[in-house]
Amino acid sequence: MDTTPSLSITNKTTTRFGREDLMRIFTGPENRKDQVVIKQLISSLANGMHESLNRYLGHNLFGDYEACQKKYTNSFINEFPEMNVGNALEELIADVAPHSVNVSSPYYSGHMTSAIPYFMVILKAIVAALNQNVVKLETSGIVTAIEREVIGKIHRLVFQNSDQFYQEHIQKKRSCLGCFTEDGTLANLQALWIARNGCFPPRNEFFSIGKQGLMTAQKEYNLCKSVVLVSRLSHYSLQKIGDVLGIGNENIIRIDVDRKNRMDIDHLCEIIDSIKASKTTNILAIVATAGTTECGTIDPLHAISEICKKEKIHFHVDAAWGGPTLLSDKYAGLLEGIQLADSVTIDGHKQLYMPMTCGMVFFRQPLVSDAVIYYANYINRPESLDLGVKTISGSREANSLILSSALKILGKKGYGALIDHGIETAGLLADEILKRDCFQLVSAPVLNILNYRYLPSEIARGHEPETMDFGEDTNKLLNEINLVIHREQRKQGQSFVSRTILNLANDPHKEMVVLRSVIMNPMTTIDVLRLILDEQEQIYAANFGEYK
Numbered sequence: 001m002d003t004t005p006s007l008s009i010t011n012k013t014t015t016r017f018g019r020e021d022l023m024r025i026f027t028g029p030e031n032r033k034d035q036v037v038i039k040q041l042i043s044s045l046a047n048g049m050h051e052s053l054n055r056y057l058g059h060n061l062f063g064d065y066e067a068c069q070k071k072y073t074n075s076f077i078n079e080f081p082e083m084n085v086g087n088a089l090e091e092l093i094a095d096v097a098p099h100s101v102n103v104s105s106p107y108y109s110g111h112m113t114s115a116i117p118y119f120m121v122i123l124k125a126i127v128a129a130l131n132q133n134v135v136k137l138e139t140s141g142i143v144t145a146i147e148r149e150v151i152g153k154i155h156r157l158v159f160q161n162s163d164q165f166y167q168e169h170i171q172k173k174r175s176c177l178g179c180f181t182e183d184g185t186l187a188n189l190q191a192l193w194i195a196r197n198g199c200f201p202p203r204n205e206f207f208s209i210g211k212q213g214l215m216t217a218q219k220e221y222n223l224c225k226s227v228v229l230v231s232r233l234s235h236y237s238l239q240k241i242g243d244v245l246g247i248g249n250e251n252i253i254r255i256d257v258d259r260k261n262r263m264d265i266d267h268l269c270e271i272i273d274s275i276k277a278s279k280t281t282n283i284l285a286i287v288a289t290a291g292t293t294e295c296g297t298i299d300p301l302h303a304i305s306e307i308c309k310k311e312k313i314h315f316h317v318d319a320a321w322g323g324p325t326l327l328s329d330k331y332a333g334l335l336e337g338i339q340l341a342d343s344v345t346i347d348g349h350k351q352l353y354m355p356m357t358c359g360m361v362f363f364r365q366p367l368v369s370d371a372v373i374y375y376a377n378y379i380n381r382p383e384s385l386d387l388g389v390k391t392i393s394g395s396r397e398a399n400s401l402i403l404s405s406a407l408k409i410l411g412k413k414g415y416g417a418l419i420d421h422g423i424e425t426a427g428l429l430a431d432e433i434l435k436r437d438c439f440q441l442v443s444a445p446v447l448n449i450l451n452y453r454y455l456p457s458e459i460a461r462g463h464e465p466e467t468m469d470f471g472e473d474t475n476k477l478l479n480e481i482n483l484v485i486h487r488e489q490r491k492q493g494q495s496f497v498s499r500t501i502l503n504l505a506n507d508p509h510k511e512m513v514v515l516r517s518v519i520m521n522p523m524t525t526i527d528v529l530r531l532i533l534d535e536q537e538q539i540y541a542a543n544f545g546e547y548k
């Protein structure tokens with residue numbers, strides 16, 4: 001049976017709108033046809049969206065954005081209902097799907113957004129149907145308990161505390177082992193907000209930074225400045241956070257990276273020494289990244305944790321990308337040291353394969369969030385079970401239900417298999433790049449992200465394969481070549497890797513345009529990746545043939 005709904009749109013015109021119309025729209029499908037359309041759509045999505053969406057998705061991975069810009073310029077809201085629900089859904093699919101970015105294609109391997117398991121769509125629909133609001137117990141009930149349990153599970157994965165610890169804290173009112181946020185940016189903000197407030201405990205006339213602000217807090221503690229130390233490859237959310245926390249983003253100090261794109265510990269120590277010598281600057285936190293967005297590399301977690309311990313500095317690990325590696329028996333060891341963090345960010349919509357969007361942050365100490373408690377008379381009262389008292393977000397969807405079920409469906413083994421596929425396929429791609437004489441591996445994969453660039457064999461000849469420095473003019477040419485390859489491949493719309501600029505030598509003249517592959521779709525195999533490289537070779541030949 002063909003389950004595809006027909007895509008005919010029959011416009012509905014009305015000139016009056018009464019209470020019965022409102023009830024008709026609000027409470028359930030208006031007519032038989034709507035019922036049929038909704039059932040067919042939902043069942044085709046539920047049975048695996050790849051097949052149903054692929055009927056409509058365009059032949060170009062990106063659709064035609066310019067055409068969309070021209071089309072969507074109507075600023076009037078229609079006075080009366082224009083169409084039935086069934087028609088609106090049909091229109092949505094017919095108009096939007098062909099132009100939406102086909103992130104679930106195996107040939108789309110450029111970003112941290114990818115295919116998700118089919119059942120996630122159904123879980124998301126159930127969450128919407130229940131419409132629980134996790135901000136407070138009175139609108140979330142059981143979800144609060146489930147959310148606390150799933151936070152406990154991931155907390156245990158990260159911090160590996162005892163049975164007794166989890167027995168005590170998972171459902172304990174005062175304890176907060178972590179929280180859900182909308183995304184990784186807000187998870188990092190939540191962590192650094194807590195770190196900042198924790199640096200200025202009450203004393204004398206000073207009550208709290210939340211109440212009196214950063215200026216008063218610094219004055220009380222005879223400080224002029226507060227900084228956060230991060231690596232050059234840290235996520236740009238930290239720049240926003242410097243702004244929001246009122247310390248200024250020039251005080252998010254970027255430590256150099258070593259040859260393997262990890263935070264350089266010697267440089268970190270130098271910076272800390274100079275800050276300490278000034279005596280007027282406070283280090284709110286050091287942020288290590290476990291799975292940098294650009295290279296997938298992991299900062300030396302153990303070494304940084306020791307420095308934090310010695311200097312009594314809050315240690316935050318931004319594992320928005322790499323955190324779920326802990327679910328792989330084979331590769332969890334790459335994150336050794338993460339258990340020593342004070343706080344850890346993990347994104348659900350990245351390598352936990354949840355639908356957009358879900359961030360989480362976890363705290364080693366169950367009471368550390370007391371630094372940011374907010375009460376409101378009408379909902380959240382002291383000693384409240386309401387999850388909203390300690391989170392930057394207010395109203396929030398019951399995302400934890402999705403993660404809770406997904407963990408049951410996939411288990412550690414299922415998630416582990418996804419992680420292993422990504423890491424191992426990235427390794428195969430690195431081998432393939434090394435084998436071809438017109439590509440250069442710029443940043444070898446640690447997890448499932450790698451950077452490379454097109455390097456014409458005429459230029460490579462006579463140089464060691466690891467050479468990155470070909471002089472300023474040649475580097476400019478290489479940047480141009482890689483920009484064009486990226487742009488043309490994107491334009492052709494058959495496959496996609498992303499592009500970034502790496503500065504391995506910490507020297508602006510040596511900025512390198514590189515191609516970035518992120519492998520998280522289990523359908524993205526080495527054969528698919530070989531075809532992507534082939535296409536890049538063809539684009540070079542077509543555009544720069546004269547250099548041959």
Ligand SMILES: *Cc1c(COP(=O)(O)O)cnc(C)c1O
Pocket residue numbers: 112182183184185186188235237289291292293318319320321347359
């Ligand atoms: C993706 C990412 C973030 C931010 O996540 P959003 O969910 O996009 O806000 C933060 N840090 C790292 C390392 C990331 O990869």
